[in-house]
Amino acid sequence: KQEVTQIPAALSVPEGENLVLNCSFTDSAIYNLQWFRQDPGKGLTSLLLIQSSQREQTSGRLNASLDKSSGRSTLYIAASQPGDSATYLCAGGAGSYQLTFGKGTKLSVIP
Amino acid sequence: NAGVTQTPKFQVLKTGQSMTLQCAQDMNHEYMSWYRQDPGMGLRLIHYSVGAGITDQGEVPNGYNVSRSTTEDFPLRLLSAAPSQTSVYFCASRPSLAADTQYFGPGTRLTVL
Numbered sequence: 180k181q182e183v184t185q186i187p188a189a190l191s192v193p194e195g196e197n198l199v200l201n202c203s204f205t206d207s208a209i210y211n212l213q214w215f216r217q218d219p220g221k222g223l224t225s226l227l228l229i230q231s232s233q234r235e236q237t238s239g240r241l242n243a244s245l246d247k248s249s250g251r252s253t254l255y256i257a258a259s260q261p262g263d264s265a266t267y268l269c270a271g272g273a274g275s276y277q278l279t280f281g282k283g284t285k286l287s288v289i290p
Numbered sequence: 291n292a293g294v295t296q297t298p299k300f301q302v303l304k305t306g307q308s309m310t311l312q313c314a315q316d317m318n319h320e321y322m323s324w325y326r327q328d329p330g331m332g333l334r335l336i337h338y339s340v341g342a343g344i345t346d347q348g349e350v351p352n353g354y355n356v357s358r359s360t361t362e363d364f365p366l367r368l369l370s371a372a373p374s375q376t377s378v379y380f381c382a383s384r385p386s387l388a389a390d391t392q393y394f395g396p397g398t399r400l401t402v403l
Contacts, residue, residue, distance in 0.1 A: 183332075211390050222294075222380055222394035223333075230390075268333070272390060277348065280325075280333040 181206040181273045185281035192259055193289050200254040200284045202269035210272040212245050212252045217266045217283070226267075227254070259288045291316050294395035296381050302401045303371040311366040311398050313381030319393075321384045322364040326350065326377040327397075333380065339364055371402045 182205045192198050202212070211230050215223040227236045227243040229252070235244040242255040252269055266285045270278040297312045315322065323338035325348075335348030339358040353375060355367040364383075368375060381395040 213390065213392075215394075220397075222396045223382075223392075224394070225391050228390050270333075277335055277338075278333075278392070282330065282332040 181209070181271050181279040183269060183271050183279050183281040185267075185269060185284050187284060188282065189285040189287070191287040191289060194259060194261060196259050196288075197255070197257050198259055198286070200256070200267050200269075200286070202252040202254070202281055204250050204252070204271045204279075206271070206273050207247050207250055208273060209245075209247060212243070213270045213272070213278065214241075214243050214252075214254050215268040215270065217268060219265075223268065256286075259286075261288045261290050264288050293317065294381055294383050294393050296379075296395035296398050298398060299396065300399050302403065303368075304403050305372060307371050308367065308369055309371065311368075311379055311381075311400070313364045313366065313395060314362050315364075315381075315383040315393070316362065317383065317385070317393070318361060319383035320361070320386050322358070323348070323382050323392075324354070324356065324364070324366045325380045325382065327380060328377050336366065336379075368400075373402045376400060376402045 184203045213228045214226045217223050229236050229245040240257040245252045266283040268283045270280045294315045320341045324336040325333040327333045334350045337356040339345045379398045382392045384392045
């Protein structure tokens with residue numbers, strides 16, 4: 180059974196800092212790896228999706244990488260802004276239908 | 291497009307009551323699913339559907355029923371609510387099994403007393 184772990188559970192950084200969020204998974208036969216953002220009281224918004232054949236994906240100030248051999252993914256946020264404050268979730272897709280979610284990292288960007 | 295919509299946003303039930311959480315999408319997506327989100331547990335899959343008339347169980351299906359009579363709607367039924375079902379429920383959809391990006395609804399916050 181796929182297990183997804185996110186460390187740290189919470190992170191506080193000053194505005195403008197570059198930061199990395201970590202995600203690890205146990206099943207290297209991962210189909211894809213997705214990063215989501217969740218604002219308080221809201222649903223999830225997909226940020227980046229990396230297929231198993233890819234190494235990384237970029238969108239604006241966000242860059243996500245995938246290393247299947249080590250069972251790790253990272254989400255890099257450049258020049259963080261207070262508007263980036265949210266909970267970031269990673270989810271591993273194994274097989275056809277199911278996503279296994281990590282518990283998330285709550286990010287606070289301090290002005 | 292309204293995307294994925296869920297009703298109600300909030301609900302309080304007494305133990306033993308039944309209710310239906312509604313989910314609808316207007317994107318003609320084949321695949322729909324229900325998750326629950328609990329503090330310290332992450333999101334867990336309850337039930338999913340790969341098309342109208344086809345449903346299957348996820349990780350935590352007990353106490354919940356689903357049906358998929360149309361492509362647009364995927365209601366989740368609680369037959370006899372229990373305090374352990376207090377949670378935030380999210381509905382999600384995606385175009386097909388080959389399309390990986392999932393679109394989530396805003397959630398329903400359910401409290402069972």
